[in-house]
Amino acid sequence: MDKDLLEKIEEAARVIKKGGVCVIPTETAYGLAASIQNERALKKIYEIKKRPFHKPLLILVDELSQAPVEKGRIPNYVFKIIDKFWPGPLTLLLPATKDASPFLTGGSQKVGLRISSHPVAKELVRRVGQPVTATSANLSGMGLSKTVAQVKEQLSHLEPDYYLNAGEIPPGPSSTIVDCQDSGPVIVRPGAIDPEDILALC
Numbered sequence: 001m002d003k004d005l006l007e008k009i010e011e012a013a014r015v016i017k018k019g020g021v022c023v024i025p026t027e028t029a030y031g032l033a034a035s036i037q038n039e040r041a042l043k044k045i046y047e048i049k050k051r052p053f054h055k056p057l058l059i060l061v062d063e064l065s066q067a068p069v070e071k072g073r074i075p076n077y078v079f080k081i082i083d084k085f086w087p088g089p090l091t092l093l094l095p096a097t098k099d100a101s102p103f104l105t106g107g108s109q110k111v112g113l114r115i116s117s118h119p120v121a122k123e124l125v126r127r128v129g130q131p132v133t134a135t136s137a138n139l140s141g142m143g144l145s146k147t148v149a150q151v152k153e154q155l156s157h158l159e160p161d162y163y164l165n166a167g168e169i170p171p172g173p174s175s176t177i178v179d180c181q182d183s184g185p186v187i188v189r190p191g192a193i194d195p196e197d198i199l200a201l202c
Contacts, residue, residue, distance in 0.1 A: 092178050093179040178195075178198060
């Protein structure tokens with residue numbers, strides 16, 4: 001990773017730690033990143049996206065131990081899925097801790113987690129030192145943004161605090177979303193990872 005990109009990552013991490021909202025690349029699209037511990041920043045993401053407040057924001061982590069998750073309530077099969085598909089475009093819905101923000105749970109008592117396989121996103125989360133959001137950087141209900149120019153076109157009404165431009169994201173679908181229920185995995189949204197490959201592990 002070149003020096004210029006590392007400097008951009010460091011600046012984005014600084015903005016997030018101060019309570020800002022950043023546009024960041026992930027393996028599937030550009031996303032909106034903010035500290036999950038800053039309620040004001042989380043609320044700003046909803047305002048930027050014009051997103052209904054009952055829809056939760058997914059989280060990027062550096063490792064599972066960082067997440068606001070009840071570790072003892074994670075079904076055993078989940079660890080097979082994690083070993084196989086993380087880092088990667090797979091979002092897992094896992095039991096939330098009681099103090100998890102409603103912006104992260106949407107009242108569902110679960111949070112959506114992912115470890116990104118995008119090197120910039122991974123390095124950013126590491127430098128922030130805590131989980132960040134990564135909901136797609138677009139207006140609610142609109143298509144994914146694969147470039148910063150597309151983000152700016154959609155979000156011109158209320159701009160994020162910083163754009164971490166890492167070039168165009170390759171074509172491809174959203175992350176696969178899996179609800180990790182005690183009885184087994186339920187595919188909430190098919191995406192980049194084939195649901196059959198996930199179900200075959202369980």
